[in-house]
Amino acid sequence: MADLRPEPPPRIGIDRPGSFSRSCFHERHPVLIANLIADHPYPPRIRARLEALLAESLDGTVPPEVPPGPNQAFWAAELAACAGRPWSALPYLWAESYFYRRLLDATEYFDTESPWCGVDLFAPQKHAQLAGPEIRADLDAYAALSERDRTERRQALLHASLWGNQADLGFRTTTDIAGRSGVVVDDGAAVWDLVDGPGGGPVIVVADNAGRELTADLALVDALLETGVVELHLKPHPYFVSDATGNDLLATLDALDADPNKPVQALAQRLREAIRDESLRVRTHGFYALPSTYRHLPPGLARDYGAARLVIVKGDLNYRRLVGDREWDPATPFGDVVAYFPGDVAALRTAKSDLAVGIPPARLTELDNASPDWRISGTHAMIQVLH
Numbered sequence: 001m002a003d004l005r006p007e008p009p010p011r012i013g014i015d016r017p018g019s020f021s022r023s024c025f026h027e028r029h030p031v032l033i034a035n036l037i038a039d040h041p042y043p044p045r046i047r048a049r050l051e052a053l054l055a056e057s058l059d060g061t062v063p064p065e066v067p068p069g070p071n072q073a074f075w076a077a078e079l080a081a082c083a084g085r086p087w088s089a090l091p092y093l094w095a096e097s098y099f100y101r102r103l104l105d106a107t108e109y110f111d112t113e114s115p116w117c118g119v120d121l122f123a124p125q126k127h128a129q130l131a132g133p134e135i136r137a138d139l140d141a142y143a144a145l146s147e148r149d150r151t152e153r154r155q156a157l158l159h160a161s162l163w164g165n166q167a168d169l170g171f172r173t174t175t176d177i178a179g180r181s182g183v184v185v186d187d188g189a190a191v192w193d194l195v196d197g198p199g200g201g202p203v204i205v206v207a208d209n210a211g212r213e214l215t216a217d218l219a220l221v222d223a224l225l226e227t228g229v230v231e232l233h234l235k236p237h238p239y240f241v242s243d244a245t246g247n248d249l250l251a252t253l254d255a256l257d258a259d260p261n262k263p264v265q266a267l268a269q270r271l272r273e274a275i276r277d278e279s280l281r282v283r284t285h286g287f288y289a290l291p292s293t294y295r296h297l298p299p300g301l302a303r304d305y306g307a308a309r310l311v312i313v314k315g316d317l318n319y320r321r322l323v324g325d326r327e328w329d330p331a332t333p334f335g336d337v338v339a340y341f342p343g344d345v346a347a348l349r350t351a352k353s354d355l356a357v358g359i360p361p362a363r364l365t366e367l368d369n370a371s372p373d374w375r376i377s378g379t380h381a382m383i384q385v386l387h
């Protein structure tokens with residue numbers, strides 16, 4: 001039978017002058033490369049490769065070579081289709097993901113004969129945030145939560161995890177945080193209904209950034225553990241600027257241990273115990289560092305998501321991968337766009353790219369009038385649930 005579904009809107013590109021996506025390449029990436037060069041004593045060959053990558057991504061074409069690292073077959077197929085095309089003609093999601101993969105190549109992350117092999121290029125920035133004053137304030141606030149009743153505590157933890165996404169270091173490369181204007185869509189109650197619901201599977205939390213965000217996510221994970229098994233899915237290796245890996249999880253647990261607040265130390269202990277007894281299963285998957293959308297999940301992950309009580313997907317990039325990085329009309333219902341997902345899913349994200357769906361038209365008019373850049377400023381957040 002013919003497929004009568006309407007064509008999806010076009011993919012967001014990086015070629016339109018004045019667009020946010022183009023500014024990521026032309027304004028943010030030059031700063032990102034300069035920061036990497038300042039943060040590490042890279043030898044001339046690595047500095048030259050970083051600068052050449054920047055120039056290529058602004059003005060050049062995609063070379064045919066497959067960058068080293070995992071998922072060779074995936075990238076070989078993608079590059080067979082894209083090699084020779086100007087970067088400016090690439091879809092935003094693909095171009096960004098490929099750019100970060102090329103950064104790993106430029107810094108010899110997968111080169112076992114290089115001393116830079118396995119060195120997280122973003123570690124200095126991640127460590128600075130983990131040792132910084134903002135995280136201290138977050139942990140003081142966490143400690144004070146033990147005075148509150150369970151419902152209030154749960155609500156506060158969900159919102160801390162939501163707003164933790166604002167602290168993403170890629171975003172902060174060129175943008176100062178301008179406060180928290182509001183939660184545009186708040187399906188938080190549905191999150192807890194699903195968590196407390198009858199399903200027997202684990203709750204899966206697909207993490208996003210290290211630092212303040214992962215700290216808040218771990219506090220949420222701890223609350224979720226009261227209801228059953230939890231899986232925390234991390235990136236398999238560094239990817240976008242502050243994406244959380246296994247090393248970041250360990251560094252975060254150490255930071256929680258070292259905090260003077262007793263409830264924070266107790267949190268670290270509970271989490272370590274949960275990891276040991278596998279009530280908290282920590283996992284990763286190559287899919288999390290690819291430009292594919294969740295519509296094209298590998299079968300194993302699709303099965304696991306389908307068996308979960310709820311999948312909580314954190315952050316802006318995961319939102320783009322979940323919804324499809326396309327020029328959606330923001331009034332398009334969230335449920336229609338993600339109906340394909342194999343289980344119940346909740347997206348928690350601060351808006352840091354043009355994409356939005358599930359915004360009631362009247363609210364949209366209000367937002368566009370009150371803060372025209374609400375979609376990209378990180379000042380607005382959303383909790384959207386498909387169930």
Ligand SMILES: O=P(O)(O)OC[C@H]1O[C@](O)(CO)[C@@H](O)[C@@H]1O
Nearest residue numbers: 168170171315316317318352353
């Ligand atoms: O860390 P997050 O919330 O996934 O955000 C990453 C976001 O940063 C950007 O790279 C630039 O803002 C977006 O393209 C991307 O969605």
